[in-house]
Amino acid sequence: MAFHYYCRHCRQKIGDLDVDIDRRQLGLEQLSEQDEQEMIEYDKRGNVYIRSICEECEQALAKFPDYHEQDTFIQ
Template identity: 50%
Template sequence: MSFVYQCRHCGQTLGKIEQQVADAAMLGLDKLSIEDKKEMIQYQENGDVQIKTICESCEESLGTNPHYHELDFFIQ
């Protein structure tokens, strides 16, 4: 099983943790609200867990262009 961190905007893979045994508390995922968990965590058919986050480049773009927050995807 792997935990794959991927940018929600550009799709870039930011990191991958390959663990045989891991839990939500170990990664801090238990601190998320139910809504955030639904939005950020996806379970893949192969057992991997995909976690949506934001990369530095997209974070910078959002800081420079605050109106982008209204969009689900601002990178074409």
């Protein structure tokens, strides 16, 4: 199973994880159904896309918390 992490703000790829583990081991089971739908996408080939945040955007958000209200602020 391949997990692809990317930044939800700038769409930058954060990393890939190609492992044979269960979703429960990733802690994804702890998410509410709504969180899961917002954060995780699946495709038919077994890829899992996880929306996260990259270091750059995390730092930007720390400096400019107002951007928190916008889903995408760098294009």
